[in-house]
Amino acid sequence: MKKREPGTYKEHRLPLIGYLPNRIRNHFIAMCGEFIGTFLFLFFGFSSTQVANAAANGANSSTGGLSQVPNASSLLYISLAFGFSLAVNAWVFFRISGGLFNPAVTFGMALVGAINWIRAGLIFISQLLGSMAAAGVVSALFPGPMNVSTTKGYHVSTAQALFIEMFLTAELVFTIFMLAAEKHKGTFLAPIGIGLALFIAELSGVYFTGGSLNPARSFGPCVVLHYFPPYHWIYWLGPALGAILAAGFYRFVKILEYETANPGQDFNEKEAEVFVHDEDNAATGADVARPVVHMPRPDYSAGEAGPQASNESVSYPATGVSPQASGSRDGVNGNGFGKTPIESPANNSAGPSAAVTSFRSGPAVESGSRS
Structure with a gap:
């Protein structure tokens, strides 16, 4: 490490942290933020799903699958839980790590250049670790078999489930691009719009695919339950394709100078x-x-004659x-x-x-x- 000249050392809140290269320190901070943020987001989502499905008829307790009985109140409960959990935690961690909590979103942000690929790879690992930790804590705290895995609905083909995941993820990722990656006067409210986007997507997808839209959301419970369904790959490929679709459309409207079509919004x-x-x-x-x-x-200014x-x-x-x-x-x-x-x-x-x-x-x- 290059020796610092006398007088160039900046005083930090944590002693000696100034000797750590800024890039490494920033990556570490982002990883910590994504780990804790993903943990909290999925903890509340998983725990709410566990509550919603605790007494649901038709639940496959042996694999921890969601109930396939079309219970509208349970679907609404789960959708609200994930939407609000994302909104709150994204708002909290936005300044720390960006509040992504989703490998598909991370992939999309890297595709459009909002984050670099090194940062994307590091927080991807943190998101998977956060998901496993959240699933493990929910399994330990709540009684009964853990019942939060994402499963296909009856009569839903693998191809249908794949494209449902793709299109719902594309909607979520594009919302994040326009509300968070694009800077505007309403950027500070982006977590609300993003949470609502997830809520709407969950309403459409929970019954048919479990409403993953997030590889980490599906991966964590499978690790804890030691069971991966044969179609688990759709929860990776579908969101990845959705991120590519959203990134492609985002770049398309940027190339066309979309700002000129409806100016004055800010x-x-x-x-x-x-x-x-x-x-x-x-x-x-x-x-x-x-x-x-x-x-x-x-x-x-204050003076003898007053302000x-x-x-x-x-x-x-x-x-x-x-x-x-x-x-x-x-x-x-x-x-x-x-x-x-x-x-x-x-x-x-x-x-x-x-x-x-x-x-x-x-x-x-x-x-x-x-x-």
Whole structure:
């Protein structure tokens, strides 16, 4: 390890952790987060399924299979349990590891470049370990045979079960792409949408396939019960194909610059007022980016005469709209990407990086800066 120069050592909460390379430390943190998060997510899901199936008629207790009697209340209970468990734990662990808890989701995130393959491989191991730990704890804590495995329904062929798992997983993974991988003003609420997506998918899939959508969810109980059904492979291949399908469609809409089709989704009221949707010239996502809007900011300073308001203003965000009196802007929405001869950056001496004038008279404020 390279010797640190005197004075370059940063003080950490845990002594000596600063000597561990950041990349290794970050991978370790993500692995711990995925292990604990997967454990908690599946613990509550498994335990709720155990409760729902404890007295269900027709349960195959010898293999721990779900009851094949179409009990609507049990299906709803299980679906709600998994959906809410994912929402809560994803919200808790999102800042630590990303809150994936699912090898299929991890695979999809790696396919679209949201995480690198080394991180994906490490948290994949943590997810499987978390699943086995959750199944083991549920088996030890709750009385009776463990009854949480994913099994095919009666008269459901292996091919049907495979494609059910594929399409339901694709819906879940694409939801994660658009709510979590794509950053927007509602990203902090992504766990709610993701939990609801799993809830809807479980409603459709629990009766026919057990509603896995997650190889770890099916793998853990099989390890604890020492029984793998002959069709267990569908709970690996189906979700993997679903992740590939979701990743393919996500890349497709990204290549087509989907942002230009329905712009303004993240704008506030002021930004929407100054935004101009020039559909003929808006060819890329940058052309419909959030405009800069200067909002007066009443900063107060104490003095002999009491609090005094300053004349400062705030500009949001760094995409460059100049709210001039004439209404003219540099390029499409002032970001300099307009393609018409009049609005092209080449014909604008100021260019897209020109200083933006505040609503008030005063010094110019550069785009996205805070005076």
